[in-house]
Amino acid sequence: MTKTTHPAAPVLGARALNRATLDRQLLLRPAALSAGAAVEHLLGLQAQNVKPPYYALAARLDGFVPEDLSKLMADREVVRIVSMRSTIHTHTAEDCLTLRPLVQPARDRELTYFRKGLTGVDLDRLAVITRDLVETEPRTMKQLREALSARWPDADPQSLAVAARCRLPLVQVTPRGLWGRSGQVALTTAEHWLARPARPTPTQDSVVLRYLAAFGPASVKDMQTWAGLTRLREAFERLRPQLLTFRDEHGVELFDLPDAPRPDPRTPAPPRFLPEFDNLLLSHADRTRVVPSEYRGRAWQGNQAHRTLLVDGFLAGVWRLEQDALVVEPFDTLTRAQREDVLTEGERMLAVMHPGQPYDIRFGTVVTP
Template sequence: MTRKRSATTSNPAAVLGTRALNRATLERQLLLRRSPMSAVDAVGHLLGLQAQNVKPPYYALAARLDGFTPEALSRPMADREVVRIVTMRSTIHTHTAHDALTLRPLVQPARDRELTQFRQGLTGVDLDRLAALARDLVEAEPRTMKQLRQELLKEWPDADPGALAVAARCKLPLVQIPPRGLWGRSGQVTLTTAEHWLGRPAEPSPTTPDETVLRYLAAFGPASVKDMQTWAGLTRLREAFERLRPRLLTFRDESGTELFDLPDAPRPHPGTPAPPRFLPEYDNLLLSHADRTRVVPPEFRGRGWQGNTAYRTLLVDGSLAGLWRLDEDALVIEPFGRLGSGQREEVAAEGERMLKVMHPQTAYEYDIRFGTVRG
């Protein structure tokens, strides 16, 4: 399908304002209009979904896809088309099988750096031997982290148990196997290697991250080098962007930061309407840029999370505008500021839609209430 080219100029000196960046990012994040993509294709396009908890990937896709049902993600997870695995920023993501085997090697240097934080608890531990032993254990039988720690302690009784577990997670691409991650099911975290679960080897670490740079821009651009480094938890990506520069367009944001983009990527008019969206906690839209002002107004910086706790967030006119939660009998919407009557109606309608998608059997049992952000 041929995309309609934006009227935005491709002059390298062109400045993209905050609203232009917002609309471009929303379009690529499938949040400006819902996409007919399958759940698996959307997970691939978005380079994974934050999945620290079980439910967020489902709510993330409900906000982005036309015709989505929880089963559309739960079924491919059971069928091993998507998996839960630690990748970017040392956090659990839901990835396609392909990306689990390719993105994890790409971010391995970051996992190696993470491991140095635990070196005092690993005195005398041969990390290569630990990785080989842990692999044998989880491939012989999927293990909980507690079971894995207990087995590793037999080999290194003087080591810190927590550090041994972190070492196994950092050294190996461990996936959480179902029923963990399935909608409406419960299950403790049980681990095996991605290669064992998916029945094929991980691809070797790429010599260059160029392909991932292009995919990142397709999902999050226009973006700076620092933006992508924030998303990936990696450093030293400047060389890749410089190699790709002849294939890319360049812009500046309002602070003068250089931004890169794909020539044929959509950059909608800044005046394009952006409907309300209910996002889960830790949604990648809010975490994948060094400069988050394209979606987080400066006055609301830090309002979407507190410490290590993230909240479910509300977008209004494309930007962070409040929080939401599901109480026992109500969807409670807590705007940060005053919403106009038209905006309240749109937000309520979107909330009703979300409830019907995610909780079709009980959607009509929920009231929709507007409140004030607590604290």
């Protein structure tokens, strides 16, 4: 970890970082924002599966209903695209056309892992052919593999498809991603789907400021973890004169916006039901601001992420929906008051996401490692 060069910088403990991050993440209190404004503020929502962005907004927004996000997607105001950390995110159209070019170096680096399967493949030619294919008609990954394999029969088909996804900003077209609808993944370019060219890549400095507004206070390594990029230190150094600096309890230097909220660590934090892969748990190198050390790795089983429960602002359990019940499985025994608060939040979440459906709320046995 990078040690602070400013020993006098104030120390922010885990609870102070927790409350500041929850406030930026719209999780301390329901936010009076539109779905589109929230997606923009949060710099996108992790969207490996279709439903998580909807649950993510249900946990954060006042008056949200799933149709709010679904309509934005149908109207092509938000899209699903591979961006941060080589994972699918739901981004606003504007961020799709700017943030995706920002992380292009990471997508180029990703291709090095597939170079053996791409021997003899002209990647510039592959990008031209792929663009023509998907802009003529949206294509599934299977169709892309088949079409590109016909051009390069000696190459690995999966590597060809990955190369297409890395070299071009490919979005998933609707009905994929719409609430209550189904559809296989079919791809076209962002420029074609949005009927406008990619915008100039934003400066690293401007994205640092946006990242701090949504995830700060944070270290250089934190932002690099979020973006899947390296070499961001210079941007933070350029911005240092206009930022505040702190230290965490391990001496790591943290940066923050001067006017950003940093609530009292004693500020109440209501329970929150978060989806699998929520960016709150994935966007810092040091996750102890949300994940207690004793619960590290408990939100995952193999390569599968659980839906997570926050109690008092920290990871405290997992949850799942069964046919007739919301099942909550805490990692430790909850107090009576905590159980009542979890029930209240669970009822609110169900009313938003599954109105009129007869779900009970059950507490499962305490989950042990």
